[in-house]
Amino acid sequence: xxxxxxxxxxxxxxxxxxxxxxxxxxxxxxxxxxxxxxxxxxxxxxxxxxxxxxxxxxxxxxxxxxxxxxxxxxxxxxxxxxx
Amino acid sequence: xxxxxxxxxxxxxxxxxxxxxxxxxxxxxxxxxxxxxxxxxxxxxxxxxxxxxxxxxxxxxxxxxxxxxxxxxxxxxxxxxxx
Numbered sequence: 001x002x003x004x005x006x007x008x009x010x011x012x013x014x015x016x017x018x019x020x021x022x023x024x025x026x027x028x029x030x031x032x033x034x035x036x037x038x039x040x041x042x043x044x045x046x047x048x049x050x051x052x053x054x055x056x057x058x059x060x061x062x063x064x065x066x067x068x069x070x071x072x073x074x075x076x077x078x079x080x081x082x083x
Numbered sequence: 084x085x086x087x088x089x090x091x092x093x094x095x096x097x098x099x100x101x102x103x104x105x106x107x108x109x110x111x112x113x114x115x116x117x118x119x120x121x122x123x124x125x126x127x128x129x130x131x132x133x134x135x136x137x138x139x140x141x142x143x144x145x146x147x148x149x150x151x152x153x154x155x156x157x158x159x160x161x162x163x164x165x166x
Contacts, residue, residue, distance in 0.1 A: 028121045039113045046137055054134035056125065 001037060002070070007078025010071050013063065014079075022082040029056075032079035040076035084120060085153070090161025093154050096146065097162075105165040112139075115162035123159035 011020075014032070018024050022033025032040065046052045048064035067075070094103075097115070101107050105116025115123065129135045131147035150158070 024119055024122070027119050028125060029119065030122045030126075031118055035114055036107055036110050036112065038111045039107070042111060042139065043113075046135070046139070049137075051137035051140070052129070052135050054129055054132075056129070057134070 002041075002073030002075070002077030004074070004077040004081050006070075007074035007076070010067075010075055011078055014075060017059075018079070022079050033082035035080060037076045037080035040079060041072050044072045044076070085124075085156030085158070085160030087157065087160040087164050089153075090157035090159070093150075093158055094161055097158060100142075101162070105162050116165035118163060120159045120163035123162060124155050127155045127159070 017026055017029050018032045022035075023031050043052075044064050044067060047057055047060040048067070050061070052060070064072075100109055100112050101115045105118075106114050126135075127147050127150060130140055130143040131150070133144070135143070147155075
């Protein structure tokens with residue numbers, strides 16, 4: 001599993017849309033708070049490897065491209081542990 | 084917005100993986116409880132129209148293919164209102 005503290009340090013950009021508390025500021029975007037850690041990692045990977053296309057992917061792929069596997073694991077741990 | 088009661092009637096299949104309470108029974112699958120209604124609709128549409136590919140899409144696309152736009156709106160309303 002990832003390191004939530006390390007994830008917190010990377011989460012500023014995510015928080016801009018997904019909320020500092022993991023509740024999306026924009027209704028069309030997903031809440032991340034309490035989401036399954038493993039799912040969050042697979043969603044980020046799906047954006048990075050191009051398995052997800054379309055409008056939301058155009059926004060998320062550039063974000064995911066900047067993340068290493070460790071970053072993804074840490075961010076997933078950080079948002080998953082939010083209640 | 085969709086009709087949560089009508090969504091409930093369609094949700095049995097979803098509950099098999101995503102949980103009757105919207106908390107996924109399988110860690111790699113997303114929790115749906117309290118997720119943004121609009122996001123749930125766009126995710127279902129992304130599976131149905133092939134914007135999402137890969138392992139999870141192989142499971143979700145056949146499910147989404149069975150759903151009308153109204154079904155998607157109602158299911159999204161049903162899971163979004165779960166706390």
